[in-house]
């Protein structure tokens with residue numbers, strides 16, 4: 001890869017803050033001239049290295065305080081690294097802290113000119129783009145009001161509009177889009193797509209795993225200032241979920257894996273399916289996705305599944321309109337109070353099409369089960385109204401204690417369903433629209 005293709009190169013970057021317990025320690029430190037240390041070191045980032053190519057959109061994800069903003073500020077040049085280096089290639093526009101680039105006393109119009117000047121545009125250039133900027137922001141007469149009168153939504157509209165309409169080579173967006181409403185967010189992502197097509201690189205910080213999967217070509221996961229995963233968005237996002245909810249992946253204990261020869265076979269007759277309630281045979285089933293991501297504390301496990309479409313067991317393809325039967329076998333290895341089974345269907349891009357759980361469906365029979373050593377079979381059925389394409393089913397068994405959810409066995413993207421083309425509609429799902437017409441006498 002030629003170095004001309006690189007928009008951002010971050011090499012071994014670290015940032016250390018000096019933490020003073022008392023304000024006077026700062027003064028004492030100045031007087032001590034390095035002979036004594038009155039602060040403790042806090043490494044907000046440690047040894048971060050990555051490259052972003054031109055035209056790439058990279059997502060940065062991580063829990064609060066993991067170092068995302070520190071990293072972006074250093075790339076934008078508003079914060080100095082302690083160690084390491086950053087090389088950038090081209091004009092950088094950034095949407096960092098909300099309203100940070102605006103003077104609250106100035107009007108929106110004045111701030112547009114000021115912001116664009118900072119980004120290197122002449123007055124003539126801004127004159128030419130002003131109407132586009134104002135129309136994208138779509139804040140009406142507020143454009144001539146002082147920015148201090150703006151709502152946070154208006155502020156982000158104007159800020160995004162300026163930064164994205166000046167055709168930056170690198171656009172950095174720090175969580176700002178979370179403030180806008182859904183319609184504006186969609187408009188922003190469309191603009192990001194255009195910028196990317198024109199060769200701009202985008203660095204996007206978000207807590208939304210769907211945004212990462214949908215819009216980014218790769219992702220970086222930060223945790224406590226350390227880069228713990230880089231690469232394919234789905235994998236990075238799964239690891240992030242693991243950090244958020246999963247006390248990190250544990251090998252599920254007490255589950256025997258059985259050999260090929262021992263695997264139970266299913267008859268072609270849908271009514272005659274038998275699931276294994278003792279052994280983990282999930283991966284032996286047709287439709288199992290070997291790239292599933294599995295984690296949980298092992299207090300329960302999802303051992304087996306059965307899938308049929310209009311009675312055909314484990315179909316290789318499904319047609320829109322068919323009735324899908326999904327049966328899942330769960331075994332409890334500990335006593336579990338009010339266990340919940342979750343089922344989610346996602347597109348291959350990671351967009352959730354449908355998600356539901358036994359609690360929201362008020363499946364009360366399930367909630368009485370959960371004794372150590374017992375097993376339960378859950379049956380779900382639905383009409384497949386999905387458009388043609390590849391879908392992944394995620395299953396999860398968890399318990400809830402107040403706000404805290406404990407995942408016992410989550411099998412993300414564990415079953416692959418391929419839906420074959422149906423020419424009657426386009427889009428994601430068949431909403432079963434009824435259309436009628438009647439002649440009108442003129």
Ligand SMILES: Nc1ncnc2c1ncn2[C@@H]1O[C@H](COP(=O)(O)OP(=O)(O)OP(=O)(O)O)[C@@H](O)[C@H]1O
Nearest residue numbers: 017018042044062063064065066067068069070071
């Ligand atoms: N000026 C500072 N002095 C000392 N510590 C700081 C300073 N700025 C940030 N930190 C610390 O550095 C760590 C990383 O902060 P940063 O704001 O980069 O995290 P973040 O991932 O952007 O978090 P969030 O998702 O909450 O915005 C945090 O522990 C924070 O408290």
